[in-house]
Amino acid sequence: MTVRLLRLHAVSRRVPTAMAAILACAVGLRIALIGHWDSYGALQLPLVFEAGAAGAIAVATASPIGEPERVTGRWLPFLRLASVLALTAVAASAISTGGTGGQLAGGTLAAVRNVAGITGIGLLCAVAFGGGLAWAGPAGYLVVGVFGLYTQWHHPALTTPWIWPDRPPHDLGAAMCAALVFVLGITAITLRGARDRLGE
Amino acid sequence: MTAVGVPAAARPAAAKRRQLQALARLLRLELRRNVMPLILPVAVGLFWFTSYRKAMAMPPLWGLRAASIQTGAVAAFVCPVTGAAAWMGSREARRRTIDLVTITARPQWARQLATWAATASWAIAGWLVCATVVYGVTDQQAAWGGPLWWPVAVVAASLVAMSALGFAAGALVPSRFTAPVVAIAAFFVLALATQPIEGSHSYWQISPLVSTAWDIGPDPSLGTFYPYLPDLAIAQLMFLAGFTVAVLAGLALANGSAGTWARRAAAVVTTAGLLAAGTAVALAGTAHLDGDMIAIPALHDAANDRPLHYTPVCSRTAVPVCLNPAFTIYLPAVAAALAPVLKEVAGLPGAPTRISQVAASYQQVTGNDVSVGLPGPDMSGTVFPLVLPDQVPAPAMTPSEVAAAVRGSAGLAILGVVINDGRGATGAQRAVAAALRMAVGLPEALPSVVGRQLVTLPLPAGVQAAARRFAALSASARHGWLAQHLTALRAGRVPLAQLP
Numbered sequence: 090m091t092v093r094l095l096r097l098h099a100v101s102r103r104v105p106t107a108m109a110a111i112l113a114c115a116v117g118l119r120i121a122l123i124g125h126w127d128s129y130g131a132l133q134l135p136l137v138f139e140a141g142a143a144g145a146i147a148v149a150t151a152s153p154i155g156e157p158e159r160v161t162g163r164w165l166p167f168l169r170l171a172s173v174l175a176l177t178a179v180a181a182s183a184i185s186t187g188g189t190g191g192q193l194a195g196g197t198l199a200a201v202r203n204v205a206g207i208t209g210i211g212l213l214c215a216v217a218f219g220g221g222l223a224w225a226g227p228a229g230y231l232v233v234g235v236f237g238l239y240t241q242w243h244h245p246a247l248t249t250p251w252i253w254p255d256r257p258p259h260d261l262g263a264a265m266c267a268a269l270v271f272v273l274g275i276t277a278i279t280l281r282g283a284r285d286r287l288g289e
Numbered sequence: 290m291t292a293v294g295v296p297a298a299a300r301p302a303a304a305k306r307r308q309l310q311a312l313a314r315l316l317r318l319e320l321r322r323n324v325m326p327l328i329l330p331v332a333v334g335l336f337w338f339t340s341y342r343k344a345m346a347m348p349p350l351w352g353l354r355a356a357s358i359q360t361g362a363v364a365a366f367v368c369p370v371t372g373a374a375a376w377m378g379s380r381e382a383r384r385r386t387i388d389l390v391t392i393t394a395r396p397q398w399a400r401q402l403a404t405w406a407a408t409a410s411w412a413i414a415g416w417l418v419c420a421t422v423v424y425g426v427t428d429q430q431a432a433w434g435g436p437l438w439w440p441v442a443v444v445a446a447s448l449v450a451m452s453a454l455g456f457a458a459g460a461l462v463p464s465r466f467t468a469p470v471v472a473i474a475a476f477f478v479l480a481l482a483t484q485p486i487e488g489s490h491s492y493w494q495i496s497p498l499v500s501t502a503w504d505i506g507p508d509p510s511l512g513t514f515y516p517y518l519p520d521l522a523i524a525q526l527m528f529l530a531g532f533t534v535a536v537l538a539g540l541a542l543a544n545g546s547a548g549t550w551a552r553r554a555a556a557v558v559t560t561a562g563l564l565a566a567g568t569a570v571a572l573a574g575t576a577h578l579d580g581d582m583i584a585i586p587a588l589h590d591a592a593n594d595r596p597l598h599y600t601p602v603c604s605r606t607a608v609p610v611c612l613n614p615a616f617t618i619y620l621p622a623v624a625a626a627l628a629p630v631l632k633e634v635a636g637l638p639g640a641p642t643r644i645s646q647v648a649a650s651y652q653q654v655t656g657n658d659v660s661v662g663l664p665g666p667d668m669s670g671t672v673f674p675l676v677l678p679d680q681v682p683a684p685a686m687t688p689s690e691v692a693a694a695v696r697g698s699a700g701l702a703i704l705g706v707v708i709n710d711g712r713g714a715t716g717a718q719r720a721v722a723a724a725l726r727m728a729v730g731l732p733e734a735l736p737s738v739v740g741r742q743l744v745t746l747p748l749p750a751g752v753q754a755a756a757r758r759f760a761a762l763s764a765s766a767r768h769g770w771l772a773q774h775l776t777a778l779r780a781g782r783v784p785l786a787q788l789p
Contacts, residue, residue: 103465110466130484137477144469151465221376221383222327224469228368229331231476235364236339 115187122191147211151220206267212274220283319407349430352511359440372472378459433614514648531565622692724759
């Protein structure tokens with residue numbers, strides 16, 4: 090019964106497609122890392138794929154059922170939590186694995202931090218604007234992160250930990266900010282779900 | 290009955306008017322039911338964070354800010370615009386209304402074009418608001434020049450192309466994942482396509498992120514001494530227009546989108562669009578560095594090679610310091626920085642009677658290296674050519690930073706030219722130049738290249754002692770001695786021992 094419920098929830102949220110998109114991001118990163126990149130490109134490259142994976146997770150929160158599901162499913166918050174946690178874990182491990190053997194800027198630690206933080210932004214956007222448009226958060230933050238990395242060369246550099254992609258992997262402040270955003274996002278999506286209109 | 294009541298000529302005109310009214314109503318509906326206004330705040334916020342603040346931190350020079358916001362705006366708008374357009378493109382499939390709208394009077398392609406046009410219009414409106422704010426503020430601050438419209442046009446054309454790409458992707462692959470995938474893929478392609486740019490003749494310069502020579506970046510000289518060259522912008526517009534036309538016409542090729550004749554016409558238009566885009570890429574590959582901008586021979590207007598006419602702004606000093614009026618904000622600081630040096634040499638034979646700002650000379654070396662220097666000799670008659678440090682590729686500087694740098698570069702150069710303290714200078718020449726440097730607060734010894742490093746070696750003991758002795762004289766005594774002996778000193782006929 091529980092397994093069937095989980096499966097049905099995952100299918101309704103297009104979790105298999107999201108998984109495929111995440112794996113495509115990891116494979117894309119692996120292929121891209123084969124190429125020769127200058128310092129700019131090498132730093133920005135992982136962020137693009139991390140944002141892509143986070144965007145897929147955020148979009149996978151959209152519910153095609155809406156109100157009826159909310160009023161009848163008491164397991165819904167747990168199902169939402171489980172699917173988002175599972176997808177985030179898959180994304181973090183896939184992106185880290187995708188970088189194995191290549192020159193992954195920041196290494197595994199930075200990849201996990203970035204994926205978690207950007208996913209948190211996507212989840213908050215899903216709660217605020219709906220799952221269908223939740224990609225705007227990760228995509229927008231990608232531009233902010235790339236700009237933050239750009240300022241490392243073109244001063245004045247942005248040093249705020251809220252732009253965690255341009256902080257070193259061991260930066261505690263950046264890790265805490267990313268973790269806080271992720272926790273906020275996952276709490277909000279668990280309790281409220283994505284704000285979707287029926288029929289989107 | 291109707292044939293009698295209506296004049297024959299009025300019928301097609303009325304039908305055409307009704308058709309246009311219907312189109313306008315469709316566009317109005319699409320403008321109201323569009324997701325772009327919801328996403329635009331994200332794009333505008335990104336523009337503010339990444340481009341506006343950066344542009345406002347730069348000196349108020351039109352060329353510099355215009356080139357800077359082209360790159361910034363394209364990067365800020367690409368994700369939101371492409372993603373929102375993909376979302377709109379997949380609307381009918383997402384809402385499962387394809388069957389419902391298929392039976393309407395208009396073909397699918399025409400409906401799609403209306404949706405796309407509304408999406409692109411919102412994006413352009415957002416960009417125009419951003420550009421208006423930047424140009425409005427610059428207009429209040431800039432001392433000379435006017436707005437440059439080529440960068441604005443390139444960004445607008447980029448938004449049209451991005452929305453066409455996103456819309457086509459959404460229409461062809463209607464999935465909730467299409468929008469994020471297309472948005473991030475578009476950013477990836479656009480931003481990292483600048484990686485392979487090497488030199489000024491790279492095909493990759495066709496990327497709308499490139500507003501000027503990629504190796505130099507936006508610099509304050511843009512459009513100040515010579516006209517802003519539109520060559521690259523024209524090629525980019527050609528590429529973006531061709532790309533947009535090809536993508537939109539390609540939509541009509543999908544089965545059931547339009548009638549047979551319309552699809553045949555669309556095939557021709559798609560081919561023409563691709564040809565135009567390909568030609569633009571080929572033209573970008575023929576580019577070369579012209580001053581600090583990119584020139585494309587086939588698109589180049591020779592009139593743009595003529596220098597701009599301007600009346601320089603000059604300081605009211607004994608030796609006037611004259612700058613291009615665009616750089617007026619620097620004049621008080623630069624004149625004050627050079628005043629001690631000019632006071633030491635004023636009226637001496639061979640001393641400059643005027644300091645005049647000139648355009649820096651740019652030359653592509655190898656790969657991505659560009660050499661920057663003076664366009665001519667150190668001195669032309671009695672006019673000393675000045676290149677402000679802010680004119681060369683470097684982070685934007687405040688007037689006081691520019692003044693300090695001018696004192697350390699032009700100040701030294703003026704003393705070197707007047708005393709003839711260059712390579713092979715005599716001990717007396719070196720001592721007098723060092724004394725004057727000390728007198729105006731510049732370092733006694735100059736750095737020189739040893740091996741591959743810049744090192745400052747102390748002056749030889751005899752030269753140093755003579756320099757300190759000469760520097761200890763009063764300003765009038767130094768000036769008097771120089772007025773009498775400078776010609777002989779410059780010719781190398783004054784031995785070190787003869788210095789007072």
